[in-house]
Amino acid sequence: MSTAERESTLENRLLRRIQGLIGQAPIQLEFDQEKIGPPDPTKNESVVIRDRRTLAHMVLDPELGFGDGYMQGRIEINGNLVNILEQVFRSMRSSGKRSWYGRLFSNWLQHMQGNTRGGSAANIHHHYDLNTDFYKLWLDSHLVYTCAYFPTHSATLEEAQKAKLEHVCRKLRLQPGERVVDAGCGWGALALHMARHYGVSVQAFNISHEQIQYARAQARREGLTDQVTFVEDDYRNISGRFDAFVSVGMLEHIGREHYGELGRVLQRTIGNSGRGLMHFIGRNRPAPFSTWIRKRIFPGAYVPALREALEIFERQNYSVLDVENLRLHYAKTLEHWLARYERSVESVSSMFGPEFVRAWRLYLAGSIASFRTGMLQLFQVVFAGSACRQIPWTRAYLYTESARLENESQWTPARS
Incomplete structure (x- = not known):
């Protein structure tokens, strides 16, 4: 021819x-x-x-x-x-x-996978309640399923995840005896780390039954049940007063139409005197999240542009104190996850079959490519109320081992 x-x-x-x-x-x-x-x-x-x-x-x-x-x-x-x-x-x-078909199907998914209270439970169950043994095959030993923080290029995944937990705690400037609420706590690694190393009491919320059961068992094993309470409930039902609010990897799952609800949760839990940190996948400008990922991996997911996420704080008159982008850290985290996943494909296939193996390989590989190319970002945003007294003078406390909270325990107003 x-x-x-x-x-x-x-x-x-x-x-x-x-x-x-x-x-x-x-x-x-x-x-x-x-x-x-x-x-x-x-x-x-x-x-x-x-x-x-x-x-x-x-x-x-x-x-x-x-x-x-x-x-x-x-x-x-x-x-x-x-x-x-x-x-x-x-x-x-x-x-x-x-394509026109892609736009149409994306809008249909958004309608069908709405993050109402019932919808959120179904969406989270689809992904996080698969099987904890599956996640043990390729996550770190503490099952931290969010972006790690690599203080050096040669750090192991375990070292980088521990460094991430510490990085979050330093940004929150936790002090012994404080009360912290953790929204979307996963398998409980951050809540347990905060209690173990900073002496705070934590209420940690999650609607994944599998994760909550595991987290409670970990708290019992470590003797931390007096300091950490794991609650199987929706973030919208959080009540009580706290000194600090933290959410690592939850914002992507609530949908932009529910940002107002999250803001009201912040106001009633930390008021004007508290502070908080949100860690979430984001992007440079608003756009629908991957249609295939929503169809097969993360139903109901929405990845916000930074300005969309900041609306949560603006509506409640919170001050944004710090924004950090860890995009390249997430690419490296995913490289570790994919390498471990590939070493475990026989076990994964025996659990879920060959189609599942290929779907999750594509999800992990596509996520690496998305963070490498800048299609996705990873933001950590620190915010506080107008009456908060835990506002740092410099950022040295994040990177100096000796610069702990006792050095700047009180906010000092500027004087002209």
Whole structure:
């Protein structure tokens, strides 16, 4: 078949349509005998589509078509999955194209996966109640399932997660005897760390039954049940007065339409005299979160731009004291997770089957690519009420081992 004849085939036209939708990414697309895109002999990376149904699905929406096709074994990757996704993400970001089907399906998901009280419970159950033994295969020993903090490039995952817990505690400037509320506490690592090392009492909330059961067992093992109470309940039901509020990795799960509710929780728990920290995945500008991730991995998720998240504090008249972006730390955290996951694929497959293995590989690889390319950010925001007395004079307390809270236990107003 001549070149002119080949280019006239339906399959070739569909491949070119997909190439246009992904912004002319420098990767080769293959279907049957058709190949388009610049082959790179130094990388030998390509996406091989195995059937016409997958080809048609990718034309409707490249993200959903690729995600489901890869998950179901109908797309094969030649080369490094993370590198290919990085190239596609960079190209798609510059092209700005999004299919009508993708927009329609994204809006439908947002409607169906709303984070009402009942909806949030179902969404969290889908992801976090899978099986704690599954997460033990590839997370650190304390099951910290959020961005780590690498004080050095050579730090291990365990060292970096411990450093993250300490980094959060220093930002909160915790003092013995204070009361802290932890919203979305996961398996309890931060709550236990705060009690163990800072002498505070903690109420930790989570609607994942699996995680709460594990956290309670850990508190009993460590003899910390007098200091830490793990509550299986929605963040909207938090009550009582606290000195500090902390939430690590929860904001992504509540939906922007519920930010007002979260702000009211802050006001009734820490008032004008308290302070808090929110740690969350964000982005540079507002946009819907990945449709495929919401469909298969994190139902109901929304990743806010920084200004969207700041509305939570503005509405309650809280002052933002510090914003830190740990994007590259999350890319490195995910690299550790993916490497450990790949070493455990036989165990994962025996638990959930081969489709699950591929879906979670794609989720972890795509997340690495998203943070490397800047599609996603990781923000830590420290905020406080107008009457808060724990406002630091400098940021030295974060990085100097000896600079603990006793050095600046009282806020001193500036005098002119």
